[in-house]
Amino acid sequence: MDSNIVVAEHAQAAHRAVRHHFESAEQQRDASTVGMWVFLVTEIMFFGGLFLAYFAYRHAYPTAFASASNKTDLWIGAANTTVLICSSLTMALAVHCAATSKRMLLVVFLCLTLVLGSVFLGVKGYQYHDKWVHHEIPGQNFHCEGCADATHTPLFFSLYFGMTGLHATHMIVGVGILLVLIFQSWQGRFDAAWHTPIENFGLYWHFVDIIWIFLFPLLYLIDRSGKGLS
Amino acid sequence: MITAPPPVEVEKNYINAEHGLKSWLLTQDHKLIALLYLISVTAFFFIGGLFAVFIRLQLATPTGAMFDSNTYNKVFTMHGIIMVFFFLIPSIPATLGNFLIPLMVGAKDLAFPRINLLSWYIYIAGGLFTLWVLFNGGVDTGWTFYTPFSSSYSNGYVIAAGLGIFINGFSSILTGLNFIVTIHRMRAPGLTWFRLPLFVWAHYATSVIMILGTPVIAVTLFLLVLERGLHIGFFDPAYGGDPVLFQHLFWFYSHPAVYIMILPSMGVVSEVISTFCSKKPFGYTFIAFSSVAIAVFGFLVWGHHLFVSSQSVYAGMVFSVLSYIVAIPSAIKVFNWTATMYKGSVRLTTPMLYSLGFIGLFTIGGLTGLFLACLGMDVHLTDTYFVIAHFHYVMVGGAIMGYLAGVHFWWPKMFGRMYPEGWSKLSAVIIFVGFNLTFFPQFILGYMGMPRRYAAYPAEFQVLNVLSSAGASILGLGYLIPFVYLIWSLKYGKPAGPNPWGATGLEWQTASPPPTENFEITPVVTTEAYEYSTEEVVHVG
Numbered sequence: 001m002d003s004n005i006v007v008a009e010h011a012q013a014a015h016r017a018v019r020h021h022f023e024s025a026e027q028q029r030d031a032s033t034v035g036m037w038v039f040l041v042t043e044i045m046f047f048g049g050l051f052l053a054y055f056a057y058r059h060a061y062p063t064a065f066a067s068a069s070n071k072t073d074l075w076i077g078a079a080n081t082t083v084l085i086c087s088s089l090t091m092a093l094a095v096h097c098a099a100t101s102k103r104m105l106l107v108v109f110l111c112l113t114l115v116l117g118s119v120f121l122g123v124k125g126y127q128y129h130d131k132w133v134h135h136e137i138p139g140q141n142f143h144c145e146g147c148a149d150a151t152h153t154p155l156f157f158s159l160y161f162g163m164t165g166l167h168a169t170h171m172i173v174g175v176g177i178l179l180v181l182i183f184q185s186w187q188g189r190f191d192a193a194w195h196t197p198i199e200n201f202g203l204y205w206h207f208v209d210i211i212w213i214f215l216f217p218l219l220y221l222i223d224r225s226g227k228g229l230s
Numbered sequence: 231m232i233t234a235p236p237p238v239e240v241e242k243n244y245i246n247a248e249h250g251l252k253s254w255l256l257t258q259d260h261k262l263i264a265l266l267y268l269i270s271v272t273a274f275f276f277i278g279g280l281f282a283v284f285i286r287l288q289l290a291t292p293t294g295a296m297f298d299s300n301t302y303n304k305v306f307t308m309h310g311i312i313m314v315f316f317f318l319i320p321s322i323p324a325t326l327g328n329f330l331i332p333l334m335v336g337a338k339d340l341a342f343p344r345i346n347l348l349s350w351y352i353y354i355a356g357g358l359f360t361l362w363v364l365f366n367g368g369v370d371t372g373w374t375f376y377t378p379f380s381s382s383y384s385n386g387y388v389i390a391a392g393l394g395i396f397i398n399g400f401s402s403i404l405t406g407l408n409f410i411v412t413i414h415r416m417r418a419p420g421l422t423w424f425r426l427p428l429f430v431w432a433h434y435a436t437s438v439i440m441i442l443g444t445p446v447i448a449v450t451l452f453l454l455v456l457e458r459g460l461h462i463g464f465f466d467p468a469y470g471g472d473p474v475l476f477q478h479l480f481w482f483y484s485h486p487a488v489y490i491m492i493l494p495s496m497g498v499v500s501e502v503i504s505t506f507c508s509k510k511p512f513g514y515t516f517i518a519f520s521s522v523a524i525a526v527f528g529f530l531v532w533g534h535h536l537f538v539s540s541q542s543v544y545a546g547m548v549f550s551v552l553s554y555i556v557a558i559p560s561a562i563k564v565f566n567w568t569a570t571m572y573k574g575s576v577r578l579t580t581p582m583l584y585s586l587g588f589i590g591l592f593t594i595g596g597l598t599g600l601f602l603a604c605l606g607m608d609v610h611l612t613d614t615y616f617v618i619a620h621f622h623y624v625m626v627g628g629a630i631m632g633y634l635a636g637v638h639f640w641w642p643k644m645f646g647r648m649y650p651e652g653w654s655k656l657s658a659v660i661i662f663v664g665f666n667l668t669f670f671p672q673f674i675l676g677y678m679g680m681p682r683r684y685a686a687y688p689a690e691f692q693v694l695n696v697l698s699s700a701g702a703s704i705l706g707l708g709y710l711i712p713f714v715y716l717i718w719s720l721k722y723g724k725p726a727g728p729n730p731w732g733a734t735g736l737e738w739q740t741a742s743p744p745p746t747e748n749f750e751i752t753p754v755v756t757t758e759a760y761e762y763s764t765e766e767v768v769h770v771g
């Protein structure tokens with residue numbers, strides 16, 4: 001009886017994408033998904049160090065953080081957040097199209113995701129440039145007009161650049177992977193039977209979005225008026 | 231019933247399946263990647279060891295015969311960085327774990343073979359960074375990279391060293407990720423969690439620490455590089471930062487990292503003791519869960535490295551209590567190993583000698599750790615040789631003893647050859663004696679107040695320091711002997727056969743060396759691990 005099971009599993013392993021060390025396509029997809037989630041856990045810990053630093057310093061120097069956060073551009077940040085959420089939607093639709101073997105729509109949605117992601121990065125670049133012009137980058141002739149607690153304001157900007165910079169790096173990596181996936185989708189590599197890379201990249205893209213969903217309120221919104229904590 | 235197939239002489243095995251440099255450098259076979267790691271961690275072990283030789287030569291005289299203070303700072307820093315990040319962390323997981331986990335779970339390979347190969351290349355890239363630092367004048371911050379010295383004042387190559395460790399961290403993360411997915415998803419039919427060998431449990435716990443802890447040291451070093459390179463400050467008070475935050479982040483990884491080093495050794499020791507007592511380990515579930523408990527509690531004790539920083543004394547108390555608690559699962563293991571040996575017919579083979587050494591030395595290392603977890607004691611002992619002796623008992627007496635036990639235990643499986651028994655036992659004894667002579671005097675030195683990381687010391691400390699240096703030369707000899715006879719055995723050793731120790735466990739059911747696909751037929755497991763009386767591993771076709 002056992003031998004029948006083994007034979008049956010080997011027979012299943014017919015799909016071209018199944019690698020030799022897996023018993024079945026099912027096992028391979030399962031392994032990839034678990035692997036992706038484990039990877040995302042490491043990413044949470046990676047950003048976690050920065051979030052810890054943020055909370056420690058925000059708690060220690062509330063005035064500095066409240067007044068420095070006024071220097072962020074609320075409306076551009078909010079618009080960029082919308083762009084990123086839309087890119088998550090197009091990515092989710094792309095995964096759906098892959099799962100239903102709609103090749104052209106898959107390519108279209110991946111391209112839309114790419115465009116929205118690039119818009120986000122472009123706007124981020126514009127904001128960085130703005131900070132550069134206003135000498136709000138720590139270590140580069142830093143000064144912050146009208147900021148309270150001059151000793152500790154640079155910390156806010158260090159965290160701003162550290163956190164958004166690491167986030168943007170993840171976006172850039174994501175855009176690079178997207179280019180490859182668009183090409184492969186165009187070639188028709190993915191269908192309902194096998195589209196694990198699209199699914200896993202979707203997880204990654206949503207994760208990067210969620211990081212931003214946390215960054216936006218922490219850096220742009222909390223106590224902008226400075227009334228709550230002063 | 232036993233229906234294991236008779237050991238067939240397999241002509242083709244994983245080593246001779248393909249030839250040429252390319253077949254090694256592009257291999258996706260976990261066993262060959264394990265050998266690549268074995269070669270590279272051995273190289274780093276000897277480089278790190280060379281710096282240990284320099285340290286002990288310097289400290290043979292009170293005034294320091296070899297280096298000035300600045301050079302000495304670089305010497306102990308390079309010793310620490312290389313030994314911790316490039317030897318101890320990958321030592322057992324990346325070599326033995328890589329080789330054995332697929333075999334032990336009855337799989338053809340790890341879940342992600344290409345990622346496995348990638349992790350080795352990442353390790354090599356990180357290693358090359360570190361060697362570049364080494365040849366360009368080194369770094370002098372200590373392996374702990376404390377800010378603001380490292381970020382603002384040190385003259386060494388801090389950025390390059392930090393990047394080397396940052397890069398190397400990803401190799402560790404990928405190894406841990408691969409192990410977790412493999413253990414979850416690649417187990418052979420019938421191999422339930424509680425039928426897994428304890429070695430696999432230990433590696434599961436290790437992998438959890440690797441994936442949760444390593445990203446934190448990575449981001450910490452990233453921030454350090456930003457502060458030093460771009461003056462985007464996080465830790466230096468000159469930029470408004472707090473150096474203690476660096477210490478928190480650093481030790482959040484670096485305390486659990488100790489368990490990355492010791493848990494795999496504990497896994498090895500569980501296998502070895504069970505095999506050479508021909509008994510099921512006493513309290514299998516306790517040993518298995520104590521590994522997990524160590525991984526969990528290990529993340530809650532980092533503050534014991536900050537007792538003399540500006541950390542709140544109440545936080546200190548909590549960390550102190552938690553540090554005592556983490557000793558419990560370790561003690562459970564020691565008691566269970568001892569109980570396994572009790573009334574067993576113990577065979578004193580080389581791996582068993584190393585394992586016995588492990589138990590003794592790890593116990594001393596662990597108990598002296600409790601001295602340091604005690605708030606009042608620690609104020610006196612912080613940054614003295616007592617600390618050095620304590621963690622060398624854990625990392626060298628524990629982790630390296632376990633590593634050598636494992637290398638000897640599975641050498642016949644990896645290469646199909648036996649090593650010379652006489653030489654190997656002799657070197658095990660030499661290492662044990664040399665180790666104790668090196669590090670026991672350091673407990674006394676530390677207790678008397680000799681600080682760590684100093685290039686010179688008062689003359690009254692010389693006798694103990696000379697004893698330590700003499701011990702180090704014996705220890706060094708002890709490490710060279712296995713290096714020679716293990717290489718010798720590759721060609722001249724007796725053929726081992728599939729199961730020279732009469733062990734249970736799936737890895738012993740296949741040929742030595744195993745074929746590329748590990749098993750001729752996927753094994754089906756019908757019994758628990760370590761069934762020494764009624765071994766039942768059925769192969770179906």
Ligand SMILES: [Cu+2]
Nearest residue numbers: 485532534535
């Ligand atoms: Cu610790």
